[in-house]
Amino acid sequence: MKIIDIIATANSNMFRSKLRTSLTIIAIFIGAFTLTLTNGLGSGISQYIDKEVGNLGAKDVLIIQGVGESTGLPSDAVKKYNPDKKTVSLESQGNRTITVLTDQDIAKIRKIDGIKSAEPFLNAQVDYVSAGSSEKYIGSVEQYLSGANYALASGKVITNAGKTPEVLIPVTYISPLGFSDAGSAIGKTMHFGVTNGLGNQSEVSATIVGVKEKSLAGGSGLSINSNLMDLLRKTQYTGLPPDTANSYQYATARFDPTISAAALTDLKSRLTKAGYSSMTVEDQIGSFKAVINGIVMVLNGFAIIALLAASFGIINTLLMSVQERTKEIGLMKAMGMSASRIFLLFSGEAVMLGFWGSLIGSVAAIGVGSIINRIVLSTFLKDLVGLQLLAFSPASVASIIGIVMGIAFLAGSLPAIRAARQNPIDSLRYE
Amino acid sequence: MTAPSALRAHEVVKTYGKGDSLFTALGGVSIDIRTGESVAIIGKSGSGKSTLMHLLALLDQPTSGQIAIDGQDAAELKNKQLNALRNHKFGFVFQQFFLNGNASVLENVILPLKIAGVGRTERIRRAHQALAQVELDDKAKSKAKDLSGGQKQRVVIARALIGDPSIIFADEPTGNLDSSTGTLIENLLFDLNSKHGITLIVVTHDPDLAERCDRQIHLKDGLIVKSVTRKATV
Ligand SMILES: Nc1ncnc2c1ncn2[C@@H]1O[C@H](COP(=O)(O)OP(=O)(O)OP(=O)(O)O)[C@@H](O)[C@H]1O
Numbered sequence: 001m002k003i004i005d006i007i008a009t010a011n012s013n014m015f016r017s018k019l020r021t022s023l024t025i026i027a028i029f030i031g032a033f034t035l036t037l038t039n040g041l042g043s044g045i046s047q048y049i050d051k052e053v054g055n056l057g058a059k060d061v062l063i064i065q066g067v068g069e070s071t072g073l074p075s076d077a078v079k080k081y082n083p084d085k086k087t088v089s090l091e092s093q094g095n096r097t098i099t100v101l102t103d104q105d106i107a108k109i110r111k112i113d114g115i116k117s118a119e120p121f122l123n124a125q126v127d128y129v130s131a132g133s134s135e136k137y138i139g140s141v142e143q144y145l146s147g148a149n150y151a152l153a154s155g156k157v158i159t160n161a162g163k164t165p166e167v168l169i170p171v172t173y174i175s176p177l178g179f180s181d182a183g184s185a186i187g188k189t190m191h192f193g194v195t196n197g198l199g200n201q202s203e204v205s206a207t208i209v210g211v212k213e214k215s216l217a218g219g220s221g222l223s224i225n226s227n228l229m230d231l232l233r234k235t236q237y238t239g240l241p242p243d244t245a246n247s248y249q250y251a252t253a254r255f256d257p258t259i260s261a262a263a264l265t266d267l268k269s270r271l272t273k274a275g276y277s278s279m280t281v282e283d284q285i286g287s288f289k290a291v292i293n294g295i296v297m298v299l300n301g302f303a304i305i306a307l308l309a310a311s312f313g314i315i316n317t318l319l320m321s322v323q324e325r326t327k328e329i330g331l332m333k334a335m336g337m338s339a340s341r342i343f344l345l346f347s348g349e350a351v352m353l354g355f356w357g358s359l360i361g362s363v364a365a366i367g368v369g370s371i372i373n374r375i376v377l378s379t380f381l382k383d384l385v386g387l388q389l390l391a392f393s394p395a396s397v398a399s400i401i402g403i404v405m406g407i408a409f410l411a412g413s414l415p416a417i418r419a420a421r422q423n424p425i426d427s428l429r430y431e
Numbered sequence: 432m433t434a435p436s437a438l439r440a441h442e443v444v445k446t447y448g449k450g451d452s453l454f455t456a457l458g459g460v461s462i463d464i465r466t467g468e469s470v471a472i473i474g475k476s477g478s479g480k481s482t483l484m485h486l487l488a489l490l491d492q493p494t495s496g497q498i499a500i501d502g503q504d505a506a507e508l509k510n511k512q513l514n515a516l517r518n519h520k521f522g523f524v525f526q527q528f529f530l531n532g533n534a535s536v537l538e539n540v541i542l543p544l545k546i547a548g549v550g551r552t553e554r555i556r557r558a559h560q561a562l563a564q565v566e567l568d569d570k571a572k573s574k575a576k577d578l579s580g581g582q583k584q585r586v587v588i589a590r591a592l593i594g595d596p597s598i599i600f601a602d603e604p605t606g607n608l609d610s611s612t613g614t615l616i617e618n619l620l621f622d623l624n625s626k627h628g629i630t631l632i633v634v635t636h637d638p639d640l641a642e643r644c645d646r647q648i649h650l651k652d653g654l655i656v657k658s659v660t661r662k663a664t665v
């Protein structure tokens with residue numbers, strides 16, 4: 001028998017008992033549907049994260065922090081004062097203290113082999129922001145990291161080399177600040193209210209250079225360039241002892257992005273030895289990605305369990321089919337059909353069950369997925385431009401169909417072997 | 432009779448079961464069937480007719496003794512050769528119809544060619560030819576279950592002869608039919624025998640059918656009790 005005839009016969013045999021076949025296909029459908037959805041969720045989110053990492057762009061940046069006194073659970077034990085380490089108590093994290101960095105630390109980091117440059121990550125306390133005659137709004141500022149690439153709604157990215165104060169505002173600020181759209185905000189002046197060390201409030205002005213789309217990684221704050229940061233800090237620390245400004249939560253250091261992973265690990269361990277912890281942007285987002293991957297894997301596990309349950313349905317269906325067709329098997333064997341072809345005929349039927357179940361399942365999942373995408377992205381994830389919650393690639397759908405067909409083949413092989421081993425005479429005498 | 436031997440059985444014994452339940456279905460049967468001959472195997476129910484036919488058709492192995500096809504010992508043939516032999520040289524009409532009721536008459540008739548791996552257009556052409564031979568070409572598209580008993584038997588014969596066999600094995604081909612339909616089937620089989628030179632091995636209860644064969648082999652309790660050769664009429 002030709003392979004094409006075996007496939008066609010297996011396919012039409014499958015539909016001889018329509019009810020039984022449909023029930024088995026439904027079981028496979030459920031498994032394949034779930035697997036396609038969970039997989040789509042996984043790749044949708046990880047594609048988005050990859051894009052975000054790309055947006056941040058800074059592949060050559062290490063975020064460096066001082067190693068804290070206590071990184072374990074909050075403890076009541078009172079720690080000894082160490083005059084060499086400046087510490088800040090973080091109320092929100094219990095009694096944990098983190099060590100802040102000073103200019104001395106920055107100088108020390110710069111000297112470490114493999115570090116090209118190091119800058120303290122500056123912070124400024126802004127009371128309010130406003131533009132023109134708009135009302136005053138609370139706003140937090142974050143320093144722009146050179147090389148970061150935001151998705152922009154309008155304008156362009158600011159530069160730290162800029163000699164004038166520049167700001168990149170999130171789209172959410174457009175209408176509160178009194179602009180009709182993103183485009184009309186470009187080039188306008190914005191004001192930042194800052195209170196100095198003497199308790200007096202004054203304003204610093206900057207030009208809006210661009211409007212950024214909201215995103216998962218650092219989309220909510222206003223990105224400002226070095227020039228504006230310096231202005232804000234100068235105002236904020238007026239009237240305070242000069243040493244007060246010499247305290248940074250962390251520093252950003254740059255390294256050669258072409259170095260190998262091993263060399264990067266070496267660099268990190270040199271930093272650890274010097275008393276600093278370091279992370280690349282990818283490390284930071286990577287841990288988030290690991291959590292997402294873990295969740296997706298658990299969900300996939302459930303889908304696989306559903307498929308295993310379905311495979312018992314396949315075994316059952318085929319055993320019944322072999323039983324029912326005992327005489328037919330006997331006849332085909334009497335007419336010279338080989339045992340291996342009989343095996344292929346029945347395992348082919350199982351594979352066909354797997355094929356139709358997974359094809360319908362994944363098509364349905366893609367349909368449901370795109371509806372979910374449309375609903376979710378037009379409601380509560382509206383602001384995350386570029387996010388596709390569920391992403392389906394032809395390759396992943398094809399591999400799911402392949403996996404299900406493989407499982408079906410394995411499930412079908414037991415009944416198929418039974419059919420192949422039947423003695424033609426016994427089958428012909430079977431009542 | 433100088434035609435070469437088509438099938439030869441030598442001291443063939445077939446037993447079923449073991450120990451106390453041991454049953455001897457054939458107790459040492461020897462026959463030599465010549466190419467182009469028509470042989471009737473007759474006897475009471477349970478006398479071992481079907482058993483003998485299955486052994487001759489190489490569907491089963493004897494407990495002892497030998498079966499030779501075209502002079503070659505069947506026990507020496509490999510599975511693959513056996514399958515090819517049954518597919519290309521033999522045509523079967525079993526005691527039951529073994530039709531797939533939900534498939535069309537055409538699909539049922541095609542089965543041996545499908546197994547042989549013959550292409551689609553060729554096998555459809557030959558199926559129509561075989562159906563025309565049994566005068567059922569107009570029913571090609573009907574479902575097999577919708578046919579009458581005699582029509583079903585004719586479909587079975589069309590299926591047996593589609594592969595151009597040199598030997599046709601027929602187990603009770605007229606058993607379930609009324610006498611006029613039975614005669615129609617008989618004529619069909621003897622036509623194939625006389626016009627195409629196909630060797631015919633027929634198991635039957637029907638004395639009229641047996642009469643028309645070149646030779647009648649009477650079985651009783653698994654042994655040949657009488658062998659009658661018809662006088663050559665030509
Ligand atoms: N697989 C088997 N196990 C045990 N006994 C069997 C088996 N097959 C056949 N027999 C026995 O062998 C004997 C011969 O059976 P066979 O089918 O050859 O009879 P038959 O002559 O064709 O009868 P009928 O005219 O009723 O078809 C019977 O008694 C039957 O019970």
Ligand SMILES: [Mg+2]
Pocket residue numbers: 480481482526602
């Ligand atoms: Mg019988």
